[in-house]
Amino acid sequence: MTIGEDLTAGSRGLLLTDLYxxxxxxxxxxxxxxxxxxxxxxxxxxxxTRNFLIAAGLEPLIGFLEGARFAPEELAxxxxxxxxxxxxxxxLSELRFDGDIDAVPEGTVVFGxxxxxxxxxxxxxxxxxxxxxxxxxxxxxxxASKAARMVLAAPADTRLVDFGLRRAHGGEAGLLAAxxxxxxxxxxxxxxxxxxxxxxxxxxxxxxxxxxxHVDELAAFRSFARSRPDQTVMLIDTYDTAEGxxxxxxxxxELAAEGIGIKGVRIDxxxxxxxxxxxxAILDAGGLTDTGIFVSGGLDEWELDRLRRNGxxxxxxxxxxxxxTSEDAPALDCAYKLQEYDGRLCRKLSAGKxxxxxxxxxxxxxxxxxxxxGDVLGGADESHAGEPLLQPVLRAGxxxxxxxDIEAVRAHTARQLxxxxxxxxxxxxxxxxxxxxxSESLQATAxxxxxxxxxxxxxxxxxxx
Amino acid sequence: MTIGEDLTAGSRGLLLTDLYxxxxxxxxxxxxxxxxxxxxxxxxxxxxTRNFLIAAGLEPLIGFLEGARFAPEELAxxxxxxxxxxxxxxxLSELRFDGDIDAVPEGTVVFGxxxxxxxxxxxxxxxxxxxxxxxxxxxxxxxASKAARMVLAAPADTRLVDFGLRRAHGGEAGLLAAxxxxxxxxxxxxxxxxxxxxxxxxxxxxxxxxxxxHVDELAAFRSFARSRPDQTVMLIDTYDTAEGxxxxxxxxxELAAEGIGIKGVRIDxxxxxxxxxxxxAILDAGGLTDTGIFVSGGLDEWELDRLRRNGxxxxxxxxxxxxxTSEDAPALDCAYKLQEYDGRLCRKLSAGKxxxxxxxxxxxxxxxxxxxxGDVLGGADESHAGEPLLQPVLRAGxxxxxxxDIEAVRAHTARQLxxxxxxxxxxxxxxxxxxxxxSESLQATAxxxxxxxxxxxxxxxxxxx
Numbered sequence: 033m034t035i036g037e038d039l040t041a042g043s044r045g046l047l048l049t050d051l052y053x054x055x056x057x058x059x060x061x062x063x064x065x066x067x068x069x070x071x072x073x074x075x076x077x078x079x080x081t082r083n084f085l086i087a088a089g090l091e092p093l094i095g096f097l098e099g100a101r102f103a104p105e106e107l108a109x110x111x112x113x114x115x116x117x118x119x120x121x122x123x124l125s126e127l128r129f130d131g132d133i134d135a136v137p138e139g140t141v142v143f144g145x146x147x148x149x150x151x152x153x154x155x156x157x158x159x160x161x162x163x164x165x166x167x168x169x170x171x172x173x174x175x176a177s178k179a180a181r182m183v184l185a186a187p188a189d190t191r192l193v194d195f196g197l198r199r200a201h202g203g204e205a206g207l208l209a210a211x212x213x214x215x216x217x218x219x220x221x222x223x224x225x226x227x228x229x230x231x232x233x234x235x236x237x238x239x240x241x242x243x244x245x246h247v248d249e250l251a252a253f254r255s256f257a258r259s260r261p262d263q264t265v266m267l268i269d270t271y272d273t274a275e276g277x278x279x280x281x282x283x284x285x286e287l288a289a290e291g292i293g294i295k296g297v298r299i300d301x302x303x304x305x306x307x308x309x310x311x312x313a314i315l316d317a318g319g320l321t322d323t324g325i326f327v328s329g330g331l332d333e334w335e336l337d338r339l340r341r342n343g344x345x346x347x348x349x350x351x352x353x354x355x356x357t358s359e360d361a362p363a364l365d366c367a368y369k370l371q372e373y374d375g376r377l378c379r380k381l382s383a384g385k386x387x388x389x390x391x392x393x394x395x396x397x398x399x400x401x402x403x404x405x406g407d408v409l410g411g412a413d414e415s416h417a418g419e420p421l422l423q424p425v426l427r428a429g430x431x432x433x434x435x436x437d438i439e440a441v442r443a444h445t446a447r448q449l450x451x452x453x454x455x456x457x458x459x460x461x462x463x464x465x466x467x468x469x470x471s472e473s474l475q476a477t478a479x480x481x482x483x484x485x486x487x488x489x490x491x492x493x494x495x496x497x
Numbered sequence: 498m499t500i501g502e503d504l505t506a507g508s509r510g511l512l513l514t515d516l517y518x519x520x521x522x523x524x525x526x527x528x529x530x531x532x533x534x535x536x537x538x539x540x541x542x543x544x545x546t547r548n549f550l551i552a553a554g555l556e557p558l559i560g561f562l563e564g565a566r567f568a569p570e571e572l573a574x575x576x577x578x579x580x581x582x583x584x585x586x587x588x589l590s591e592l593r594f595d596g597d598i599d600a601v602p603e604g605t606v607v608f609g610x611x612x613x614x615x616x617x618x619x620x621x622x623x624x625x626x627x628x629x630x631x632x633x634x635x636x637x638x639x640x641a642s643k644a645a646r647m648v649l650a651a652p653a654d655t656r657l658v659d660f661g662l663r664r665a666h667g668g669e670a671g672l673l674a675a676x677x678x679x680x681x682x683x684x685x686x687x688x689x690x691x692x693x694x695x696x697x698x699x700x701x702x703x704x705x706x707x708x709x710x711h712v713d714e715l716a717a718f719r720s721f722a723r724s725r726p727d728q729t730v731m732l733i734d735t736y737d738t739a740e741g742x743x744x745x746x747x748x749x750x751e752l753a754a755e756g757i758g759i760k761g762v763r764i765d766x767x768x769x770x771x772x773x774x775x776x777x778a779i780l781d782a783g784g785l786t787d788t789g790i791f792v793s794g795g796l797d798e799w800e801l802d803r804l805r806r807n808g809x810x811x812x813x814x815x816x817x818x819x820x821x822t823s824e825d826a827p828a829l830d831c832a833y834k835l836q837e838y839d840g841r842l843c844r845k846l847s848a849g850k851x852x853x854x855x856x857x858x859x860x861x862x863x864x865x866x867x868x869x870x871g872d873v874l875g876g877a878d879e880s881h882a883g884e885p886l887l888q889p890v891l892r893a894g895x896x897x898x899x900x901x902d903i904e905a906v907r908a909h910t911a912r913q914l915x916x917x918x919x920x921x922x923x924x925x926x927x928x929x930x931x932x933x934x935x936s937e938s939l940q941a942t943a944x945x946x947x948x949x950x951x952x953x954x955x956x957x958x959x960x961x962x
């Protein structure tokens with residue numbers, strides 16, 4: 033096996049986890065802690081530069097869980113290390129995900145401390161999947177949330193295209209980013225396997241190398257148009273952008289005679305607004321009024337917003353780095369925490385990281401105009417007004433009916449963005465937080481549990497003294 | 498195939514690329530542009546918060562290239578799309594990487610505009626691999642560079658451990674980050690497959706869930722110590738950090754009677770300096786002077802620097818998010834650009850993105866104390882004083898002898914960091930840039946080529962008019 037294959041093989045099996053998960057699992061099994069556990073995945077606090085998050089990553093996670101097992105070569109390696117008992121490795125070899133998942137549907141707007149996903153499974157199993165679950169969910173939520181900001185900022189009737197695979201952190205991030213951007217409202221991606229895996233529209237133009245490999249720019253435009261007559265977006269900034277636009281005009285009659293139209297030009301450098309205006313004038317003067325202007329290079333939501341406000345004559349945007357790395361906020365303060373074990377509520381009390389105990393639900397209310405008005409966070413068995421956000425997804429490892437496909441998720445996201453309160457739609461940080469009320473019952477339960485835990489620990493210490 | 502398997506399968510084949518690469522390849526083949534091309538990978542400008550970069554990612558890239566092919570299901574899908582000609586897909590099915598690679602050895606300090614890696618191969622092949630090459634190299638360089646800052650900032654005689662898989666962007670990023678951190682000087686990782694793939698030491702403690710699942714903290718400590726007597730690092734901040742430390746002291750005699758020592762405690766919340774001091778005092782008063790203090794939670798190089806300066810009594814650090822996402826600089830302004838095609842020099846002249854033409858080399862000079870003094874960037878066929886950084890790696894797709902293993906890379910990185918100029922070792926931005934001189938010959942070649950390209954384009958436009 034080459035290391036290249038190892039890299040992807042290394043992401044496939046359940047061995048892709050933190051060592052402490054295996055240590056804890058063996059200890060759980062040793063002391064009989066194999067009862068049912070409930071964990072929840074949530075974001076503690078939104079990044080300063082996010083007014084909302086978009087839940088995403090559920091479908092890739094479910095796909096991972098459905099195929100989750102230790103590969104034979106992983107089990108063989110675990111045995112070789114001598115670090116784990118034979119019975120434990122045998123147990124791992126049989127492990128499949130047969131638990132329950134409840135989750136907020138992909139594309140839904142979420143806020144801090146709201147459970148996005150809930151896992152109920154035997155404790156060792158629910159513990160094991162923590163690392164990979166966060167690893168798959170975080171990048172999806174990051175990119176969907178960043179993409180949503182771009183969708184809100186971009187000019188109406190323009191297309192946003194994900195160009196970010198190369199700057200994504202590894203191949204899997206690039207694929208997950210293409211998917212997350214599309215569900216958040218991007219029109220297409222340049223990432224080819226996103227079409228094969230999820231049916232996402234793909235789009236591509238040409239690189240500067242294509243121009244440079246030819247003796248001159250006109251020769252490059254001509255050969256590309258003849259080879260790919262349906263994809264004629266000419267990259268015009270390799271040498272001199274205005275001259276590139278003039279070359280497109282010069283070449284147009286010759287190509288028209290062959291039945292080839294020039295769909296668009298791409299500008300990838302300089303001040304995109306002034307370059308677009310200059311190029312639009314050249315194309316229009318040359319009669320190419322239907323040829324679009326596609327821009328790329330360092331775009332983010334702020335630049336999209338500026339180009340929209342200034343009315344730059346641009347028809348499409350290729351967005352890369354800022355999108356697929358969520359550049360201004362490349363991580364979420366997210367966690368996957370034990371809330372209940374074997375019918376007993378659990379709670380972490382660490383400074384700044386205390387959790388709300390038990391299985392929880394979020395109820396969302398809307399005002400008369402259909403705008404999100406406020407959420408209630410409470411125990412899953414409470415009753416509150418509003419729409420409950422978490423829905424069943426897996427039961428005993430099997431999918432429930434009605435999990436939406438990516439087009440349905442995309443439509444749902446668009447409705448969610450339309451229902452955002454006005455102050456959360458802007459790019460600048462909104463004043464205050466979206467109102468998320470913790471129910472009185474949950475608050476009382478949490479307080480009582482804190483007291484009870486302190487008491488249990490006090491008695492245990494006494495017994496030992 | 499489940500989507501989970503698709504995700505990793507999607508990263509394995511050559512289909513993981515941008516659509517425009519396939520479009521250009523077909524056009525290259527149509528017009529006979531199959532001659533030898535040279536591309537170079539480089540970083541245009543360092544992020545503001547980096548005084549140097551560490552070259553990394555070469556071994557994973559070589560592994561990828563050695564196994565690179567279109568998978569049968571990818572070829573079948575390409576045929577089904579109807580977007581590409583049958584002869585083209587047949588050509589893709591035969592494609593293997595049989596080109597040359599020269600590169601700066603992993604672990605070497607590099608600066609802006611210096612080629613890190615050079616590819617010479619038939620143009621369509623060299624073009625195709627652009628996307629994945631950047632995708633694998635960037636994250637490795639990012640994490641190695643970030644890790645190096647942490648290594649320079651951390652207290653002497655302490656251990657840095659990568660805890661970042663969960664917050665890495667997907668599984669592949671987590672694996673590449675574990676490797677990059679180790680080669681830059683981290684002592685270990687929590688990511689299990691990093692041990693299987695590269696022999697990197699792995700380390701793990703326990704999670705808060707382990708404590709919470711038990712009725713009380715003492716019961717949790719006791720059961721873990723008995724199950725994993727060689728890995729007794731107790732997480733003490735779930736409920737009350739000082740009380741957690743006291744529980745370790747209370748339990749120590751009972752465990753000692755069973756032959757189990759408590760190696761360390763971990764603190765994951767609160768002000769790590771004051772908590773470490775408080776816990777150190779409790780452990781010492783209880784006779785546990787050999788029990789180490791391991792801390793984690795939101796660590797970055799600035800916090801490591803603060804803890805070192807203040808002499809916090811800490812023996813090890815678990816570093817996650819800031820490391821594996823390179824949080825303050827999650828992307829590099831990096832590129833892979835055509836420098837030569839079929840013996841003809843190439844150059845991009847775009848505003849702010851002009852390239853230096855031809856195959857290049859970097860010569861590095863050191864002062865008498867062995868400190869890096871300056872680099873010369875010139876054509877690969879020039880002669881300059883100093884150590885040439887780019888070395889042969891692949892010839893016609895085969896490895897040359899002497900590619901260092903990861904331990905040799907790690908030792909090389911340590912020597913490179915020791916040779917950094919004093920002003921580049923600090924965390925704050927150094928005044929000015931490291932001196933990288935462009936050779937007169939390269940400058941003259943670039944100027945002449947700019948004129949020649951303008952002339953060629955002018956003549957081509959004239960011919961058409």
